[in-house]
Amino acid sequence: MPAAAVQQDAEPLLRIRSLARTYGSGEAAVHALRAVDLDVAQGEFIVLLGPSGSGKSTLLNILGGLDGPTSGEVSFRGQRLDGASDTELTRYRREHVGFVFQFYNLIPSLTVAENVALVTDIATDPMPVDEALALVALTPRRNHFPSQLSGGEQQRVAIARAIAKRPQLLLCDEPTGALDYATGKLVLEVIARINTELGTTALVITHNAAIAGMADRVVRLADGRIASVEVPPRRLSPAELSW
């Protein structure tokens, strides 16, 4: 997306202040996030890097309403998520967040189209299943079962499922972690296109620093803190990346 399309001056989509998450207590306490401050603009594409255990998944889970912080604030379009009830968080996830994980979590006994329809059936303003499948270039496979698809195709079904409800926020945790080089690039192209064409704000966790080149901003976590925030000189398409 051209930088102009990222609404830096508007209210951020996500506002994170002094966010901390501790697992356990006493001597066994693990401080997964310590004091994270970050604003995420509407339409931004953020790549989240950092060593194993630095807190990336913990942060993504809190932003997606799957977990709550121990302290600090996180707001989505001005609405506080910290302190929200389970019912409120369920509604938030259902209406606003699409998740893509390393493993695709498709239902094996349902076709591609039926897997996507699981989400569109309960969403308030979904796109038609076939529109979602066209966005990930899987229309010809709509009646196939997951076992008949390659890993990259299964991940594209998972992406179609995530975006079919038109979420404002797409959260991806190692989306190419189980894929080979060429397939990983195809999946990244799909995520980049959704960000550009639908304006969906995207946060992508990766261990692959080369992927950072496709971001509007690159956030590095280390030991539960933001170690750096960089703006790449030019946003690259996945085809221009190499690793």
Ligand SMILES: Nc1ncnc2c1ncn2[C@@H]1O[C@H](COP(=O)(O)OP(=O)(O)OP(=O)(O)O)[C@@H](O)[C@H]1O
């Ligand atoms: N449910 C949990 N209970 C206890 N500790 C946890 C839990 N989940 C995560 N942690 C710990 O919190 C820290 C941050 O974990 P997190 O999964 O957020 O890191 P990460 O940067 O995503 O790592 P990776 O790249 O390996 O996925 C780690 O030390 C981890 O062991």
